[in-house]
Amino acid sequence: MKTNPIVIKISDYTATNLAVATDEGEKVYQTIVKLFSDYQTIVLDFSGIALLTTAYLNGAIGQLYKDYSSRELGERLKLKNVSQDDLILLKKVTNRAKEFYNNEDSFGQTVQRVISGE
Template identity: 40%
Template sequence: MVIPTIPVRELVPSLYCVDAEDGQKLFLLISKSFRDEKNAITLSFEGIELITSAFLNTAIGQLYRDFSEETIKTSLKVEGMSQEDLGLLKRVVDTAKIYYKDPDRMERTLREVLGE
């Protein structure tokens, strides 16, 4: 079976993946692929010069709200990311897993840290 590839560069209107709105577009494509087509997919970041956590939180982090960790792990691959960006992705994923496991607890903790 051929795994479809989503070239992120064709989805994002610049060389920079910084905007949460662009991340939302990618999230919706990934979700549709997982839900409707039951497909594994590869995200290609070839040609992208900058990736921010805001983009990754929206594009990939929120997948952990809707799908199991196992589904994401077996169905989503990335390529064309620098080691630095892969490290950022790992931090985003680790945080998303904690957050979506118990979002109320995370919100309370954030409020305590911020003194609210």
């Protein structure tokens, strides 16, 4: 039996109509992870959001790629009321997240080399 998707209104997780802070995005992430553990499909509704940043999107969506495949996220996470400009930001965030989580070890080694001045 298929259940209706759960709608998460992004504006319910922000103090204003600005989705800019990573910690506010983290709240959305935590909600998504909990709902995914209950096998829910989720619709993220961006209506009422005047400004969206990559920091917010990394906190809310980017880190999902650590534990979920692109295919699974494509099937279970939908977007609604997102502007074309914000879709471009989201694409950048998801591409970076996929690259990072697929190559996490090499990213860590690169950071260590930069820090140690090698």
